[in-house]
Amino acid sequence: MDESETQLRAQVKAVAGDNVSVEKSQKSYIQWADTYDKDVLTNGYSSHIAVCKKLCDVVPPQKRSSTRVLDVGAGTGLVARQLRENGFTNIDGLDPSQAMLDQAKNDKLYQQYIVDYITGSALDISANSYDAITGSGIFVESAHVPNEAIIEMIRLVKPGGVIVLISRCNVLVTGGSHEKLEPLMNKLVNEKKWELVSRETWEKYYMTSDAIVWCFRVSDVM
Numbered sequence: 001m002d003e004s005e006t007q008l009r010a011q012v013k014a015v016a017g018d019n020v021s022v023e024k025s026q027k028s029y030i031q032w033a034d035t036y037d038k039d040v041l042t043n044g045y046s047s048h049i050a051v052c053k054k055l056c057d058v059v060p061p062q063k064r065s066s067t068r069v070l071d072v073g074a075g076t077g078l079v080a081r082q083l084r085e086n087g088f089t090n091i092d093g094l095d096p097s098q099a100m101l102d103q104a105k106n107d108k109l110y111q112q113y114i115v116d117y118i119t120g121s122a123l124d125i126s127a128n129s130y131d132a133i134t135g136s137g138i139f140v141e142s143a144h145v146p147n148e149a150i151i152e153m154i155r156l157v158k159p160g161g162v163i164v165l166i167s168r169c170n171v172l173v174t175g176g177s178h179e180k181l182e183p184l185m186n187k188l189v190n191e192k193k194w195e196l197v198s199r200e201t202w203e204k205y206y207m208t209s210d211a212i213v214w215c216f217r218v219s220d221v222m
Helices: 003-016 022-042 047-058 076-083 098-106 150-154 181-190
Strands: 071-072 092-095 111-113 128-138 157-168 194-206 209-218
Touching: 003 157, 022 098, 047 157, 047 181, 047 209, 071 076, 071 150, 076 092, 076 128, 092 098, 092 157, 098 111, 098 181, 098 194, 128 150, 150 157, 150 181, 157 194
Parallel strands: 071 092, 071 128, 092 111, 128 157
Antiparallel strands: 157 209, 194 209
16 A cells, blocks of 8 residues: 555545544545545546546536536535536535635636535525536545435436436445445335436446446436
């Protein structure tokens, strides 16, 4: 394990290790914000690429500039930068860390910078506000997005719109921090809140970790 990988593992543990509180996680993000992009990209982080690729699969080029996207867990704007390179320009970012969003603001990556934490409760955003939601790296061990946040995502997306999410495989297994995420996803499918468009494995999400990429389409009848 080289020095950069050791440092990244230490940073990840500080923001998302077992039993890390939201308060401690946010303090760690303030300290990490300036070097976050360099640290994760040096170690092969590709979650933002996976999310962008999947959204591009379901939104044709001629519709991308008019597609209103909410990037949940926006951080420093890695997803937005990737989306902009592929024709998306109408992007808002939501993240609880002002420090991380300030990094994205330096590059003018979002139209709105929303400092908030998404849960299963309603945000101060109107229903059916977006054509798409992306969520990259938001389901981790602790102090991040809870499973029930997908319910709020569905509320925010217009009928027929899409939600693209990615999560490391090891948090989804029995005993993992998000072992109930896919059961909740499937429950919402059965309740016709959304339909599964695709579920794919993305290899080497970062370092040696593989991930699952989901794409859901919000139902026309709610």
